[in-house]
Amino acid sequence: MTSPPPDWLPEGTNLDRQAHVRDYVAKHNRPRLAAAADVYTLACERMAYVLDTHDRAFVSFSGGKDSTAVLNVALDVLAREKALRRHLPLRVVFFDEEAIPYETEEYVRRVGERDDVALEWYCLPVQHRNACSRRHPYWWPWAPEDEAKWCRPLPPEAITTYPGFPIWPAEERLTIPNFNGLLAPPPHTTATLMGIRAQESLIRAHAVRLRSVDNYIVKYKIKSKDRQRAAVDPGNLWKAYPVYDWRTEDVWAAARIHGWDYNRAYDVMEMAGVGASGQRCSPAFGEEPLQKIHTYAACFPDVWARMAERVPGIGAAYRYARTELYGYGAKPPKPDGMTWPDFLRHYIAKHGDKQQKVAARIAEVIARHYLKTPHPILPTAPHPDTGLNWSFLLTLAMRGDFKERRQESNQLMTRTKVEHWRRYTEELAAVLTAGTGRELNHPRPLPADPYALIPDEYRQEAPQ
Structure with missing residues (x-):
């Protein structure tokens, strides 16, 4: 040979995620274990620990249900714990990915109006995956060269420049994970609070299986392998997953019990018959979100009208996203x-x-x-x-x-x-x-x- x-x-x-998780648990005989407290109480304990052991912290906020849970758990803890109020108003970082529902924009604006929140609304041309086209594998929301194709008008709260973020040339633009390194200048230790949940996928389940006591706190690793690495990797940034053991039903139960505000895009998808496991508010141009592209067309026609012309290959993806052409199915x-x-x-x-x-x-x-x-x-x-x-x-x-x-x-x-x-x-x-x-x-x-x-x-x- x-x-x-x-x-x-x-x-x-495309398997239903909840059914997939149930099958996985059944096959491995690993049922959900009873803990000494409910998931909300445990999340509050983790949140308090993270806020106490890090100099600074910010919520990585998408406007989705999981980051909503993280945001509200953090605010609940800060309202109760006087010793942690150095973190108030809570820093909330939102990357506006342009091709998102207007309901998300309206929700983020409501969050930003809170007195206990310091919102940073970034509309930067960060690098994103475009799975619609093999010849054009990336796209950049709010790219100045594509202003005529923007899916939404630029929000008035938008931050469009940031020290260390290169606008030109396009191939030098950072991804969101790499940009996060710029948000944590040394010497302070900084925690980015993220809505990662093990139920969502096996990859995310692995993220909290590290062999450490605080398995929900992970060192942030910048993925850039080129000359940008030294500029964006401060070495003092950590990721924290305080709601990693929550299930989808836990997120919505907490919102109902505690009266949390949430993104009304979920109501639109619910009324359209989209199940809880298939409800996503992120742009539909990546490999996994591409399977949900029809949801945008059905639920958010005002944004879809612009999305349909936004990136190369979107027309073919709309027709064939779930076929062999895009690597799905048989x-x-x-x-x-x-x-x-x-x-x-x-x-x-x-x-x-x-x-x-x-x-x-x-x-x-x-x-x-x-x-x-x-x-x-x-x-x-x-x-x-x-x-x-x-x-x-x-x-x-x-x-x-x-x-x-x-x-x-x-x-x-x-x-x-x-x-x-x-x-x-x-x-x-x-x-x-x-x-x-x-x-x-x-x-x-x-x-x-x-x-x-x-x-x-x-x-x-x-x-x-």
């Missing part, structure tokens, strides 16, 4: 006789000037697999130690995964280790029987006895 070519080296049906079958790397190159090439980045991402994942195991990557069975298979790599090739939200290890979370080894060895045996091992592009001879690969602690009687 030959090694992967040099240019590879580094330089699905994956295309690999032609017989073609190697998997060649099959992936066909889709990588569709990403235009970003194809090297996609190829590097795939090469990184493959290298990570071979650092852990010498075993081959199979078409559909995830390797029991790494979670990698060619089907996962095909998804990366088709979608790009520029935000690196998809991790191969997540494929190991729906079965036991014994089940994964059984599935892996059975598929490898089938490949050997069919004589299609060359298509795997494994850099060494394939194991003659697949069942000998199973570690003793996971070994069961091999199929006859």
